[in-house]
Each structure stands twice: as C-alpha cells, then as structure tokens.
Amino acid sequence: MNQKSSLIQTLKSVPRVLTSDTFDPTALDGKGTKGLSLPKTHWAQRIDHGPFRAFPVTGGITFTYGGLKVDENGNVVSEKGYPIEGLFASGELVGGVFFAGYPGGSGLTSGAVFGRRAGYGAALSLAG
Template identity: 60%
Template structure:
C-alpha cells in the first residue's frame, strides 16, 4: 500500500551481515561469523526505521547463532534452493563431541534437546580460538545425524582409528585431542541405556566438563569429524512495537503508518531461542501488523 510503510521481514533480513554492524553490536569476533542470509541483507530495515524516529528495543548483544560448516560461503548460497541452504548448519553435536583448537571439549554437548541449544552453541564455537571447532562422531550414530551432514558439499574427514583421525583435524592440537577423546571414552557410564528420543541421562562421570545426556563411547569405525564455526541467523534486538504492531518512537508514541513484525521486532528473544519460536513470533506479529496496516490504509 503506497500510503503506509509496512515492514514484514523474514528471519534473516536483520542478520546484520554488514561486518561493521556485527562488530558494533556483537563484538570483534562476529566479523568472521558466517551469515545464513544473503550478502544483500545489510540491516537497512533498522536504519530506515530509526532514521524516522523509531525506538530500538531488546538485546542487541545476542543473536540466533548456530554451528555452521567452516567451509561454507561467507553468506547463504543463492545458487542452491532456499530449503537446502540450512544444510550448512551442523546441529547434531548432541550425538558426538566437539573439540576446540586446543583439543578440548568446551560445552556439554548433551545439555538439552537440540532445539534448546543449537541457537546458542554457534556463539560458543565462535568464541573459541580461531573461531572453530570439530564435531566428532562414530559410525553407530550416523543414521541419527541430520541430512545436512550427508550433502555432497559437507566438509568432513574420516579415519578408522582415533589416532589417525586427530591428525586430520586441521587447526587442532592432535595430541591433546586424542587425550581428550580417550578420557571421554573412559568416562562414559554405559550402564544407562542410550535413547536419542529424549534426555536419557546417559552421561560421563569424573570429567571437568561432563556430557550429561547421549554420551556414547567413540568405538565404532569409521570415525568422522566435521569442522564448524559460528553462524548468525538474526539478532535479538529490533524496533519497539505496541500490541497493534505499530512501531513506537522514543517517547512511546506510534509512528504514523509504520508497522513491524517478524524479527524486525525487538524484545522477543534475549539469551536463547527455542527452535520454531521465530515462526510463532512472525505469525503472531505478522497477523497483527497486517490488520493494523489494512485498517490504516482504509481509514485514510
């Protein structure tokens, strides 16, 4: 409608792929983050809104950040169908272990179900030395890995023994990595049954950082390791809106003809993101913004 400004952005359009903005709001490390959106997503929606007085809201120091293939393009690849672009994600870490450049584990891979941790663990990877990690699995869990591990362009190395595998982990201290994997294997409590469908309580015992669910001994070759880094989907900050999805100014007054929904809206997420909640937010605010924009247009 030419008589109103209606922002209805998808989840990636506020991903702040412009490095200067990522550094400004998130910190220096985020300059090297992979972006799931396109190179054209430059944060212009926020700039256009704030240029006419929109108030910002929410937590700009956080974002939806997943582990991504270390060798993916800097931005989402427009040469493949959009439904396949998510394949750069590597979010089956709960069935294996993740090692940083020092050959050490740095998160509890089994902390919770995938949907409750994947948007935080990308940040954890990016904060590690050289912004990288390796995810390691043995053959008995391959069928449990998401399809993104099985695409033609998925990056991985493979070996029949762990001693050989660790030498192929580029950028990782191999001796320390082997020590970490050996200690991990020795610490798995195999008396608890493995159940990939729920938090099964199958854990390690006695490690400085235990894995609290889905802990399996890495004992079934061949072994595979996937290199990952941190990726960004969208930031948690955005514009301030009321319950009618009208964008508010700094003095909390609605800006005439400006509405927002989806991830343009700030204050919905702060320190975490449960899988699928962005779709719920987009649907709720999208419906409200659509009705409000239509009412605005027909009342003029």
C-alpha cells in the same frame, strides 16, 4: 566480459595475491589476499584443482535480540513512545521477544503472530 571468463580471471589471480603459504584453520593466520575487489584477511586458499561445485547462497536475519518496539497493532513506536503513523514491523524486526536463546521454530511463530498483528494494524490504519 561474461561471468565465466570473469570467474576464470579471478581464480587465476588468487594464487599470486596470497600473503602466506601456511594454513591453520584453528587460528587467524593472516593468509589473505591483496589487490582483489573483495579482499580476504584469513584462511585464503588457492583454487587451482577440481572438482569444483557452486551453490547459491543468500543472507538472512535470525534473532537480532534487539529490534524495534511495536505496539499491540504492530505499529513501530518512536523513541518518545508514540506510534509512527504508517510504519509497521513484524518477524525478526520486532524487539523484546527473545533475550538469551530461543526454542526451535519460534522464529516462524513470531513472524506469524506479529505479521498478523501488523497486517491487521495496517488495515485498520488504512480504513480509518
């Protein structure tokens, strides 16, 4: 089965698996699907007339407000407080940088700063 026929089959199956005819985008409405490989629990809508458009989408991590503890060379630090040999982190994986909000553009700066430090640390570990 090609992608187009798979899409058409999925679109045709949605109307018969909706669990409600009401729609309220401001509240969890229970308007979901059943029987699909990826069920939807709220705000499901029939897709039965165009125009249709598709856009590629990807996920990303932005400010985990947690992350891994690293030392000054970007080495990930274990729970016991020792650097884990050969394991480095930078960017959004580094914890302890932001706690309650962040200024615009700071994610790129954090990635550049900690990325350089981790790269330098990794190079030192390989050389030494």
